[in-house]
Amino acid sequence: MNKGIKTLIWCGKIVFGCILFALSFDLFLEPNEVNAGGISGLAMVAVELLGFGSVGLITAVLNLPLFALGGAKIGRKFFVGSLIGMIASSAMLDLFAVLPAVKVEPLMAALYGGVLCGIGLGIVFAAGASTGGSDIIVRLLKLRYQNVPIGTINICFDLLVVSLTGLVFRDISRALYSGVTIFVCGQVIDAVVYRFDYSKVALIISGQYEQIARQIGVKLDRGATFLNGEGSYTGKQTKVVLTVVKKQQVAELKRLVVEIDPDAFIVVQEAHQVLGEGFARYSRDAL
Numbered sequence: 001m002n003k004g005i006k007t008l009i010w011c012g013k014i015v016f017g018c019i020l021f022a023l024s025f026d027l028f029l030e031p032n033e034v035n036a037g038g039i040s041g042l043a044m045v046a047v048e049l050l051g052f053g054s055v056g057l058i059t060a061v062l063n064l065p066l067f068a069l070g071g072a073k074i075g076r077k078f079f080v081g082s083l084i085g086m087i088a089s090s091a092m093l094d095l096f097a098v099l100p101a102v103k104v105e106p107l108m109a110a111l112y113g114g115v116l117c118g119i120g121l122g123i124v125f126a127a128g129a130s131t132g133g134s135d136i137i138v139r140l141l142k143l144r145y146q147n148v149p150i151g152t153i154n155i156c157f158d159l160l161v162v163s164l165t166g167l168v169f170r171d172i173s174r175a176l177y178s179g180v181t182i183f184v185c186g187q188v189i190d191a192v193v194y195r196f197d198y199s200k201v202a203l204i205i206s207g208q209y210e211q212i213a214r215q216i217g218v219k220l221d222r223g224a225t226f227l228n229g230e231g232s233y234t235g236k237q238t239k240v241v242l243t244v245v246k247k248q249q250v251a252e253l254k255r256l257v258v259e260i261d262p263d264a265f266i267v268v269q270e271a272h273q274v275l276g277e278g279f280a281r282y283s284r285d286a287l
Contacts, residue, residue: 016123018092027101041158055093078128086131135154151188151193154186188215227242
C-alpha cells in the first residue's frame with residue numbers, strides 16, 4: 001500500500017471518529033443537557049453562561065492555544081492529525097446540530113451518548129490524533145503517566161467539567177448523568193484503543209513438544225519457545241511450548257495440538273499489546 005493511500009485511510013479514520021463523536025453530542029448529550037466533558041463540554045457550559053455562540057465555534061476558539069503546546073511536545077503527526085480532528089469535530093458539531101434529537105430518557109441519553117462518544121474518540125486516539133482541546137492535554141498526561149490507561153486519564157480530567165455542569169445548569173441530576181456518560185465513554189475508549197489488539201498466549205505441555213512447535217511454525221506462521229518444566233508428581237523433566245497467536249488463530253492452534261497429542265495440556269490466556277515480529281512495533285507515542 002503506497003503512502004498516499006495510507007494517508008487517506010488515516011485521515012478517514014480521524015474524520016469518521018469525529019462524526020461519531022459529533023453525533024453522540026448533538027443527538028444524545030446536548031439536547032438532554034448531559035456533558036461529555038472536555039473542551040466541547042466546557043464550550044457547552046460557556047454557551048449557557050454567555051447566552052450566545054455555538055458549541056462548535058467556541059470549541060475551535062478554545063482549542064487554538066493548546067495546539068502549539070501539543071505540536072511542540074508530541075510531534076508533527078499528532079499535530080496534523082489533531083488539527084484535522086479539531087476542524088472536523090467542530091464542523092460536525094455545528095452541522096449535526098440541525099438534526100432532530102433522539103427522544104429518550106436522560107439516563108439512556110447518557111449511556112448511549114457515552115458509548116457512541118467513546119467509540120468515536122477511541123478511533124481518533126487509536127489513529128494517533130485527537131479532537132483537540134482536552135484530548136491534547138490527556139495525550140500529554142499519558143506521556144507522563146505511561147502505565148495509566150488513556151481512558152482513565154480522560155475520566156479524571158473530565159470530573160471538573162462535570163462539576164461545572166452541575167453548577168451552571170443548577171441541576172445535580174444533570175451532573176450525575178454527565179458522570180455516567182464520562183465513565184462509560186472512558187471505558188469504551190480503553191476498549192477501542194487497547195482491546196482490539198489483544199492476542200493469546202498459549203502454554204502447551206506435551207511429550208510431542210518438538211512436533212507441536214514445528215507445526216505451529218508451519219501452519220500458523222508463529223514462533224514458539226521451549227521452557228524447561230518438571231512434573232510435580234513424577235519429577236520428570238519436560239519442555240513446555242510457549243507461543244503467542246492472534247485471537248482468530250486460537251481454534252486452529254487447539255485443533256493442531258490435539259491432532260498431534262490428544263492428551264496435551266493447553267493453557268490459553270489473554271496477551272495485551274504484544275510487541276515483536278508479526279505483531280506491533282514499539283513506539284514512544286503509543287497509547
